[in-house]
Amino acid sequence: MTTQPPRKLKPKDFATDQDVRWCPGCGDYAILAGVQRSLAQQGIPPEKIAFISGIGCSSRFPYYMATYGFHTIHGRAPAFATGLKIVQPDMQVWVITGDGDALSIGGNHFIHLLRRNVDVNLLLFNNRIYGLTKGQYSPTSEVGKVTKSSPLGSIDAPFKPLQLAIGANAGFLARVIDVDAKVMSEVTAAASAYRGTSFVEVLQNCNIFNDGAWEDIAAKHVRAAATVHVQHDQPMIFGTEKNKGVRLVGLTPQVFTIGEDGLTAADAWVHDAYDPDLTRALVLARMEGPELPTVVGVLRQVERPVFETEVRAQAAAAGTGSASDLQALLVGRRSWTVD
Amino acid sequence: MNLQQTSRRSEKLESVVIRFAGDSGDGMQLTGGQFTLASVLAGNDVATFPDYPAEIRAPTGTLAGVSGYQLHFSSSEIFTPGDSVDVLVAMNPAALAKNLPFLRENGLLIVNSDAFTSKLVKMAGFESNPLDEGDTSLERYQVFPVDLNRLTRDALVDTDLSSKEVDRCKNFFALGLMCWLYERDLSVLVEEVETQFRKKPRYMNANLLVLNGGYNYGENSAQFMTRYEVPAAKAGVPGTYRNLQGNEAIGLGLIAAAHRSNKPLFLGSYPITPASDILHFLSQQKALDVLTFQAEDEIAAMCATIAAAWGNQLAVTTTSGPGMALKGEAIGLAVMTELPMVIVNVQRGGPSTGLPTKTEQSDLLQALYGRNGESPLPVLAARSPGDAFEAAYEAARIAMKYMVPVILLSDGFIANGAEPWRVPDVADLPEIAVNELDNADDFPDGFHPYTRDPVTLARPWPKLGTPGLEHRLGGIEKWDITGHISYDPENHQHMTDQRQARVDGITREMPPSEITGDASGDVLVVSWGSTYGACLTATRLMRKEGHSVSHLHLRWLNPLPADLAEIFPRFGSILVPEINNGQLYTVLRSKLNFVGRPYNRVAGVPLQIDDLKAEIAKSLAS
Numbered sequence: 001m002t003t004q005p006p007r008k009l010k011p012k013d014f015a016t017d018q019d020v021r022w023c024p025g026c027g028d029y030a031i032l033a034g035v036q037r038s039l040a041q042q043g044i045p046p047e048k049i050a051f052i053s054g055i056g057c058s059s060r061f062p063y064y065m066a067t068y069g070f071h072t073i074h075g076r077a078p079a080f081a082t083g084l085k086i087v088q089p090d091m092q093v094w095v096i097t098g099d100g101d102a103l104s105i106g107g108n109h110f111i112h113l114l115r116r117n118v119d120v121n122l123l124l125f126n127n128r129i130y131g132l133t134k135g136q137y138s139p140t141s142e143v144g145k146v147t148k149s150s151p152l153g154s155i156d157a158p159f160k161p162l163q164l165a166i167g168a169n170a171g172f173l174a175r176v177i178d179v180d181a182k183v184m185s186e187v188t189a190a191a192s193a194y195r196g197t198s199f200v201e202v203l204q205n206c207n208i209f210n211d212g213a214w215e216d217i218a219a220k221h222v223r224a225a226a227t228v229h230v231q232h233d234q235p236m237i238f239g240t241e242k243n244k245g246v247r248l249v250g251l252t253p254q255v256f257t258i259g260e261d262g263l264t265a266a267d268a269w270v271h272d273a274y275d276p277d278l279t280r281a282l283v284l285a286r287m288e289g290p291e292l293p294t295v296v297g298v299l300r301q302v303e304r305p306v307f308e309t310e311v312r313a314q315a316a317a318a319g320t321g322s323a324s325d326l327q328a329l330l331v332g333r334r335s336w337t338v339d
Numbered sequence: 340m341n342l343q344q345t346s347r348r349s350e351k352l353e354s355v356v357i358r359f360a361g362d363s364g365d366g367m368q369l370t371g372g373q374f375t376l377a378s379v380l381a382g383n384d385v386a387t388f389p390d391y392p393a394e395i396r397a398p399t400g401t402l403a404g405v406s407g408y409q410l411h412f413s414s415s416e417i418f419t420p421g422d423s424v425d426v427l428v429a430m431n432p433a434a435l436a437k438n439l440p441f442l443r444e445n446g447l448l449i450v451n452s453d454a455f456t457s458k459l460v461k462m463a464g465f466e467s468n469p470l471d472e473g474d475t476s477l478e479r480y481q482v483f484p485v486d487l488n489r490l491t492r493d494a495l496v497d498t499d500l501s502s503k504e505v506d507r508c509k510n511f512f513a514l515g516l517m518c519w520l521y522e523r524d525l526s527v528l529v530e531e532v533e534t535q536f537r538k539k540p541r542y543m544n545a546n547l548l549v550l551n552g553g554y555n556y557g558e559n560s561a562q563f564m565t566r567y568e569v570p571a572a573k574a575g576v577p578g579t580y581r582n583l584q585g586n587e588a589i590g591l592g593l594i595a596a597a598h599r600s601n602k603p604l605f606l607g608s609y610p611i612t613p614a615s616d617i618l619h620f621l622s623q624q625k626a627l628d629v630l631t632f633q634a635e636d637e638i639a640a641m642c643a644t645i646a647a648a649w650g651n652q653l654a655v656t657t658t659s660g661p662g663m664a665l666k667g668e669a670i671g672l673a674v675m676t677e678l679p680m681v682i683v684n685v686q687r688g689g690p691s692t693g694l695p696t697k698t699e700q701s702d703l704l705q706a707l708y709g710r711n712g713e714s715p716l717p718v719l720a721a722r723s724p725g726d727a728f729e730a731a732y733e734a735a736r737i738a739m740k741y742m743v744p745v746i747l748l749s750d751g752f753i754a755n756g757a758e759p760w761r762v763p764d765v766a767d768l769p770e771i772a773v774n775e776l777d778n779a780d781d782f783p784d785g786f787h788p789y790t791r792d793p794v795t796l797a798r799p800w801p802k803l804g805t806p807g808l809e810h811r812l813g814g815i816e817k818w819d820i821t822g823h824i825s826y827d828p829e830n831h832q833h834m835t836d837q838r839q840a841r842v843d844g845i846t847r848e849m850p851p852s853e854i855t856g857d858a859s860g861d862v863l864v865v866s867w868g869s870t871y872g873a874c875l876t877a878t879r880l881m882r883k884e885g886h887s888v889s890h891l892h893l894r895w896l897n898p899l900p901a902d903l904a905e906i907f908p909r910f911g912s913i914l915v916p917e918i919n920n921g922q923l924y925t926v927l928r929s930k931l932n933f934v935g936r937p938y939n940r941v942a943g944v945p946l947q948i949d950d951l952k953a954e955i956a957k958s959l960a961s
Binding site: 016018045046047048050052055062063065066067068069070071072073076079080081082083084086087088090091108109112311314315318319320321323325326327329330331332333334335336337338339 | 582594
């Protein structure tokens, strides 16, 4: 990053004059506000930031950010982000994508971005539906989902995005609920601080085509009992009364009540976000109701070599050629002269 | 001195076409390349045509595994690797079977007789060994059977190489023999072997022994009673020359353009035959401010290239037809966002996977029209390996001056072919105007990315990271000037017109079309791309025979030069030869009124001069 001191910035410094055109009540509004707030807090000036998106409702995001922005083509935003980071490594790059964009048409680019560990922050708005094309099942829709294109229910087994990312050896994994402002700012701050691909799954509602997409987890009255907010070095304790814990028996997570069966808060699994082994991250990513709470927060932040840094290092090691080196390359190894 | 040598004679020839043919593993491309080098350094003009199978190593001895390298060297200026072959060097029966049709009557046929075992003879489809005494199938040629395996073994009897390693050296025996036969200076090749095998001294020594062995065999055996001399060509334009392949020429042209525009060069690419060598070459040039990215697929390569253009690089992608098909949607985005880049399509036989290692000109309409919507972009084509340098340079210059993606068409023939090339001084290359913006001073009320230069209609190229120049690009239609999203009907018409007018305006960059021959007459041959050499040669030969024929070669396919409209009516008939089913002809027909016809042959091989002459004759007669 550039060395200039952080500028005093407000969330509105990141807002454009364009009318936001998401449906009223869409979860995207909360995410937009959360990201603008978070960027203001981190103090990186708008000209050093680029938002890149593909196609879908979420992909309109760059038009509403007063930074550099590129609304590209369906599924390919990670490929654009990779190209940009290679040539402009000092820009902070955000990829905004959805479940259809990142996991269906763009599945290939998504996994390759993660495996290379390009330094971008990728927010995947997962509403388990195709919104912009007006309501077809997506690669994260649950089996049996009745939509316009699956009148008898979807028979496709869904992806779990975090699990897929683990398969690509992602170094940074987080999950957040769209309307959870507190975890949102914690996660976006950690994502932008992380050097490498930060993958954030945002559980998002689509109140038009998939209202209640995450009702079992996200609804205010169930959230405390249905989710556990993991934080590094902290025990996994959750519940309305903060009286539930998650413990690890072998590699099997189990929920217990503090004070029952001789178990205390000290028996809870203490989260290690820096664990280089992927096994426990996979256990966390797979936890879901009704038996287990869904994990939100930063699941993993493990350092890995950063792609564009390595690219640049190879180039630097090759040295700097001059005009005469170019002329020599043109002449080649074997030449002759005509007088 | 023995009798044979005293009675041996030397014959002077103006030009010779040799084809080396053998198994994919026989090193025919290397042998041909080395002989080419010896020829250019001897002062000949050369044109080459490597012809190899898509399979890396098809089973030994099969017809599918035959790899060939055709070389035309001459003491006068030449433009093609030659129609028919004067000398065929066949390393096995399959190579003979596959290449005999190209050998002219009474041509020299040098065969590795050791490879004519009954098994290999049968695999090649011969009913009996054509080298057998009494067999008349080869009587129309001058046949020279040489025991290449045995002679190579004899030359290496004192080395510790395994018999397999020994057999692999036999191409150097053939090379040495050909050098003797055509009076080539062996010292050039000795130096080459010493450089190439520097790190493998065992092979270096072995190859040198065999190379000399082949040369001495020619000298000492009584088999060859005539040696041939192809004198040096008349000295051309003074300067430094080298032998250059088309793929490397494109890489060099792009680096030169990046240097002259003070831009780093970025290549986003995905491996594909026959374009991969450009990626290989550029990936070795990091010290010259070149970054290459091998993407996960063709689409990602295109997208990374667009992003690099946005990030102020000279951005390039290289591919072939199937890759172009995949890149189409992203190219549309590049058109919409008006970013400068060069898209190189090294064409191959199609459709689908087609003929990956063969040449064709069948992606012209794909380049012009292969995207959704009205998405015009400039298209130009290289005409020969050396010319690919200039074509790539020009593509980059126009892209940056006009803020537009440019498609450069090459093909398999240009990509792998080679010719002598006069090396330009980088400082003498045309200037490259870059429309870059590094401050917001002219935009007190906010930056408007779609303001346009009144002449070129190019929009500015804002330097990413500059305060005050933050802007949003995308594939949705833009408002004129502001670049905001717009669904306004009149604005869409206006922007559609602007995109077209910007590309059409590139005609102002073109010099008057060059006509070989008279400015008017009976027939005008109109060509584009790699058929240049064959069309030019056929035209010249027909003119020598007294016919009224001229030739016009198109560098630009979009836009077409403005002066075609006045040139075409000056000729009785227009002949448009192409290695496709009439794609340029279709375009010309849609834009110009003329009397004429296409000549099309889609066989995966370059057009033949004799065929073209016959077609010109037909046009003359009609």
